Amino acid sequence: xxxxxxxxxxxxxxxxxxxxxxxxxxxxxxxxxxxxxxxxxxxxxxxxxxxxxxxxxxxxxxxxxxxxxxxxxxxxxxxxxxxxxxxxxxxxxxxxxxxxxxxxxxxxxxxxxxxxxxxxxxxxxxxxxxxxxxxxxxxxxxxxxxxxxxxxxxxxxxxxxxxxxxxxxxxxxxxxxxxxxxxxxxxxxxxxxxxxxxxxxxxxxxxxxxxxxxxxxxxxxxxxxxxxxxxxxxxxxxxxxxxxxxxxxxxxxxxxxxxxxxxxxxxxxxxxxxxxxxxxxxxxxxxxxxxxxxxxxxxxxxxxxxxxxxxxxxxxxxxxxxxxxxxxxxxxxxxxxxxxxxxxxxxxxxxxxxxxxxxxxxxxxxxxxxxxxxxxxxxxxxxxxxxxxxxxxxxxxxxxxxxxxxxxxxxxxxxxxxxxxxxxxxxxxxxxxxxxxxxxxxxxxxxxxxxxxxxxxxxxxxxxxxxxxxxxxxxxxxxxxxxxxxxxxxxxxx
Amino acid sequence: xxxxxxxxxxxxxxxxxxxxxxxxxxxxxxxxxxxxxxxxxxxxxxxxxxxxxxxxxxxxxxxxxxxxxxxxxxxxxxxxxxxxxxxxxxxxxxxxxxxxxxxxxxxxxxxxxxxxxxxxxxxxxxxxxxxxxxxxxxxxxxxxxxxxxxxxxxxxxxxxxxxxxxxxxxxxxxxxxxxxxxxxxxxxxxxxxxxxxxxxxxxxxxxxxxxxxxxxxxxxxxxxxxxxxxxxxxxxxxxxxxxxxxxxxxxxxxxxxxxxxxxxxxxxxxxxxxxxxxxxxxxxxxxxxxxxxxxxxxxxxxxxxxxxxxxxxxxxxxxxxxxxxxxxxxxxxxxxxxxxxxxxxxxxxxxxxxxxxxxxxxxxxxxxxxxxxxxxxxxxxxxxxxxxxxxxxxxxxxxxxxxxxxxxxxxxxxxxxxxxxxxxxxxxxxxxxxxxxxxxxxxxxxxxxxxxxxxxxxxxxxxxxxxxxxxxxxxxxxxxxxxxxxxxxxxxxxxxxxx
Numbered sequence: 001x002x003x004x005x006x007x008x009x010x011x012x013x014x015x016x017x018x019x020x021x022x023x024x025x026x027x028x029x030x031x032x033x034x035x036x037x038x039x040x041x042x043x044x045x046x047x048x049x050x051x052x053x054x055x056x057x058x059x060x061x062x063x064x065x066x067x068x069x070x071x072x073x074x075x076x077x078x079x080x081x082x083x084x085x086x087x088x089x090x091x092x093x094x095x096x097x098x099x100x101x102x103x104x105x106x107x108x109x110x111x112x113x114x115x116x117x118x119x120x121x122x123x124x125x126x127x128x129x130x131x132x133x134x135x136x137x138x139x140x141x142x143x144x145x146x147x148x149x150x151x152x153x154x155x156x157x158x159x160x161x162x163x164x165x166x167x168x169x170x171x172x173x174x175x176x177x178x179x180x181x182x183x184x185x186x187x188x189x190x191x192x193x194x195x196x197x198x199x200x201x202x203x204x205x206x207x208x209x210x211x212x213x214x215x216x217x218x219x220x221x222x223x224x225x226x227x228x229x230x231x232x233x234x235x236x237x238x239x240x241x242x243x244x245x246x247x248x249x250x251x252x253x254x255x256x257x258x259x260x261x262x263x264x265x266x267x268x269x270x271x272x273x274x275x276x277x278x279x280x281x282x283x284x285x286x287x288x289x290x291x292x293x294x295x296x297x298x299x300x301x302x303x304x305x306x307x308x309x310x311x312x313x314x315x316x317x318x319x320x321x322x323x324x325x326x327x328x329x330x331x332x333x334x335x336x337x338x339x340x341x342x343x344x345x346x347x348x349x350x351x352x353x354x355x356x357x358x359x360x361x362x363x364x365x366x367x368x369x370x371x372x373x374x375x376x377x378x379x380x381x382x383x384x385x386x387x388x389x390x391x392x393x394x395x396x397x398x399x400x401x402x403x404x405x406x407x408x409x410x411x412x413x414x415x416x417x418x419x420x421x422x423x424x425x426x427x428x429x430x431x432x433x434x435x436x437x438x439x440x441x442x443x444x445x446x447x448x449x450x451x452x453x454x455x456x457x458x459x460x461x462x463x464x465x466x467x468x469x470x471x472x473x474x475x476x477x478x479x480x481x482x483x484x485x486x487x488x489x490x491x492x493x494x
Numbered sequence: 495x496x497x498x499x500x501x502x503x504x505x506x507x508x509x510x511x512x513x514x515x516x517x518x519x520x521x522x523x524x525x526x527x528x529x530x531x532x533x534x535x536x537x538x539x540x541x542x543x544x545x546x547x548x549x550x551x552x553x554x555x556x557x558x559x560x561x562x563x564x565x566x567x568x569x570x571x572x573x574x575x576x577x578x579x580x581x582x583x584x585x586x587x588x589x590x591x592x593x594x595x596x597x598x599x600x601x602x603x604x605x606x607x608x609x610x611x612x613x614x615x616x617x618x619x620x621x622x623x624x625x626x627x628x629x630x631x632x633x634x635x636x637x638x639x640x641x642x643x644x645x646x647x648x649x650x651x652x653x654x655x656x657x658x659x660x661x662x663x664x665x666x667x668x669x670x671x672x673x674x675x676x677x678x679x680x681x682x683x684x685x686x687x688x689x690x691x692x693x694x695x696x697x698x699x700x701x702x703x704x705x706x707x708x709x710x711x712x713x714x715x716x717x718x719x720x721x722x723x724x725x726x727x728x729x730x731x732x733x734x735x736x737x738x739x740x741x742x743x744x745x746x747x748x749x750x751x752x753x754x755x756x757x758x759x760x761x762x763x764x765x766x767x768x769x770x771x772x773x774x775x776x777x778x779x780x781x782x783x784x785x786x787x788x789x790x791x792x793x794x795x796x797x798x799x800x801x802x803x804x805x806x807x808x809x810x811x812x813x814x815x816x817x818x819x820x821x822x823x824x825x826x827x828x829x830x831x832x833x834x835x836x837x838x839x840x841x842x843x844x845x846x847x848x849x850x851x852x853x854x855x856x857x858x859x860x861x862x863x864x865x866x867x868x869x870x871x872x873x874x875x876x877x878x879x880x881x882x883x884x885x886x887x888x889x890x891x892x893x894x895x896x897x898x899x900x901x902x903x904x905x906x907x908x909x910x911x912x913x914x915x916x917x918x919x920x921x922x923x924x925x926x927x928x929x930x931x932x933x934x935x936x937x938x939x940x941x942x943x944x945x946x947x948x949x950x951x952x953x954x955x956x957x958x959x960x961x962x963x964x965x966x967x968x969x970x971x972x973x974x975x976x977x978x979x980x981x982x983x984x985x986x987x988x989x990x991x992x993x
Binding site for chain 1: 580581587589594597599600601603698699700701702703705706707733734735736737816817819820822823824825826828829830837839840842843863866867868871875
């Protein structure tokens with residue numbers, strides 16, 4: 001990935017560096033809302049305004065009460081990101097008017113956030129890169145507006161008051177790929193901790209990059225542009241790349257970049273202007289008088305730290321050491337906790353002689369292919385892990401050939417039956433019997449004398465065609481390696 | 495003795511003995527409200543039918559209990575009034591504002607619920623300055639309340655409706671709220687005993703917020719004994735209010751007040767800073783005489799200093815409006831209350847707020863918004879918080895030397911309606927003696943100590959260290975055993991009120 005955009009300015013090469021920071025809002029998957037007892041509901045399933053009480057509707061006289069589970073979730077994320085957790089943090093009111101904001105202010109954290117100074121390591125094509133995390137803080141979500149027309153809008157407060165964790169990075173990204181990798185890595189951590197569904201589509205995880213460009217080598221920041229409405233990692237990467245390009249073109253044309261908020265138009269694959277910011281917004285933050293400072297005891301924080309589960313980064317390292325996987329494959333497997341769990345369960349059932357690396361490849365290539373095709377999530381893999389291990393063992397032991405193995409896996413995926421059973425029923429067991437294969441080869445060469453002759457005349461590519469003919473004759477059961485050896489031998493002999 | 499003349503404690507005893515039924519007590523209140531409230535305008539809403547139905551239920555329990563000697567809730571069958579900034583489920587609540595016209599709350603404030611659980615009957619909602627912003631009840635969007643002692647005078651504010659209702663004997667007691675003096679000053683103007691508890695002592699849940707770090711719910715009653723009775727029920731931790739204190743409650747031993755020299759060992763400080771130019775001479779004389787009386791009851795009196803007192807007013811008028819500017823942002827016409835039409839959501843909100851808020855509310859929202867704005871925050875809000883800390887330290891230092899601080903409640907007795915109409919600043923000065931207790935979070939109690947030459951009640955304020963309401967109530971109760979100012983009632987029928 002190109003890390004800078006290069007353009008010709010007045011006949012000279014001028015190059016820009018993109019400076020990108022990221023704000024991520026993660027809904028915390030607590031049972032109840034941030035400051036009241038209302039349940040947190042699926043926005044697409046619950047009927048509007050069915051999870052609302054006087055507190056989250058901002059009725060006169062109501063007061064917030066902090067949800068302890070949300071604090072615990074937030075601290076776990078902060079610890080997983082290597083942050084310093086503040087023993088005393090403050091809630092604050094962020095004031096602005098909007099119909100989806102029931103109190104006319106959002107309870108957030110400002111001067112003293114929950115945690116600061118974390119980091120997350122990403123693995124780019126160019127190597128490791130550490131992204132610094134500036135702050136992690138708790139706040140509440142707003143409601144949702146649905147615009148029915150120019151003069152009619154509906155307010156749904158089901159989401160109002162849902163706990164949000166805002167995770168803000170330093171402006172450490174220089175390329176779109178880095179942004180995507182970070183977002184994916186963060187999502188994996190949130191899912192490992194079980195605090196967030198990781199669903200970008202439903203808005204459970206909202207990623208907002210801010211992008212500015214500056215001449216290569218400059219230390220000052222350019223004017224930054226925020227992008228919202230990104231509901232996939234693909235959209236995130238493309239939008240950032242697009243925005244870098246757009247700003248570079250403007251700068252090259254001698255135009256200034258405006259401080260604006262852009263939205264990502266998925267259909268047209270472009271960023272479009274959403275809001276022009278006239279100076280900095282003034283939210284008139286001040287400490288929330290309805291909530292005392294959030295005081296966390298060191299022993300409680302340490303208890304949470306000790307109980308953190310193995311996280312993707314550590315697990316990938318262990319996979320490399322324990323199972324001999326490549327760093328790349330390990331990275332792919334650990335991204336989803338359910339997949340990593342599946343891999344480890346299957347690895348237990350693998351014959352001792354089979355390398356776990358083979359199993360890893362079957363999962364990351366063939367099984368993922370089937371899952372993508374069928375739209376099946378990692379939690380719903382229909383093939384029991386032990387059965388996949390059995391299949392891989394069969395292939396690795398040469399009992400069936402890899403092509404048959406793929407067919408068997410497809411059938412296992414379809415109907416959940418066992419590998420050995422399918423192999424037996426379909427008679428797919430691989431034949432390595434030398435005499436049998438020698439007979440197949442000689443028959444094939446006898447049937448196609450012209451092709452055999454052309455091979456001997458020097459047209460070596462015909463060998464593959466002849467190989468195919470032998471395999472077909474064996475109905476795919478012949479051991480491909482022995483077939484090839486036998487074919488070369490017989491062609492050479494004659 | 496007429497029913498309406500009974501204090502809360504008397505009424506409670508009469509109900510238990512069966513001398514009187516809850517139905518009779520409630521009807522007596524409703525009848526008096528119907529007859530006298532047109533003169534006073536203390537009530538914004540009277541829940542006559544509901545109150546009578548509750549009284550009937552209370553009477554069934556009272557009758558049953560007399561047969562079986564069961565434990566009864568302490569206020570069973572006692573009618574009360576509630577300031578219209580405390581929500582009661584099913585009773586319209588306006589906070590004295592047109593922006594909440596027609597609003598029907600779906601829940602009940604914790605303070606009110608505690609009284610209801612103790613058997614009290616909420617008979618109606620009383621008038622208040624809009625969102626409790628004022629010192630005269632003239633800022634109510636529904637018209638002012640008049641002082642039962644002189645109908646051309648204000649009852650004080652913002653709990654003026656509750657004060658007038660209790661002073662005129664429409665109800666035996668009422669709830670108010672005190673952000674800068676709004677229980678104590680109307681208690682003073684109407685000759686009542688009014689308690690502002692320690693910040694956090696009584697739940698704010700269901701109290702329509704004005705200045706959240708200052709707001710306190712407190713009782714307005716005829717005697718310290720009644721105030722103590724109500725305070726004991728109101729106080730306590732509420733899981734719905736994170737700022738409510740989880741501390742054991744010390745209740746005064748009022749029996750001890752009838753011994754000789756019941757205040758022996760109690761040290762009372764008199765701060766010089768509270769007796770300054772502008773104070774009505776009779777007010778000062780009244781306070782000093784009452785201090786003498788307390789000394790006569792055994793208390794030691796000494797002068798003290800509260801050097802940052804003069805900053806209380808500017809500090810309050812930065813912090814309270816700052817908090818109010820956020821607290822009142824929810825009144826946007828979107829979810830409840832009236833809504834004015836507009837071309838965009840922003841216009842709907844702006845027009846609704848622009849037309850439905852009164853002038854004083856608008857003024858404070860603008861003051862607060864300004865104090866919190868970028869570029870001004872440090873100079874105003876942050877600075878005011880620092881000075882607030884100094885004021886709190888003044889009190890901490892004082893309470894190392896004394897148990898109680900004696901002071902006036904307000905510089906004057908009840909002033910005529912319209913006296914401060916064109917001068918908000920002069921109205922703000924009415925609160926100079928009550929604001930410090932709110933800023934420091936300490937409890938304060940106002941109780942009657944005489945009358946001026948116009949026949950208007952004089953009052954004294956006692957303040958104590960946080961969570962020492964027991965000392966305030968004990969001292970006032972002891973005083974009320976040797977004085978009878980609190981027994982006097984305004985005469986509303988057949989001629990001008992007199993004492």
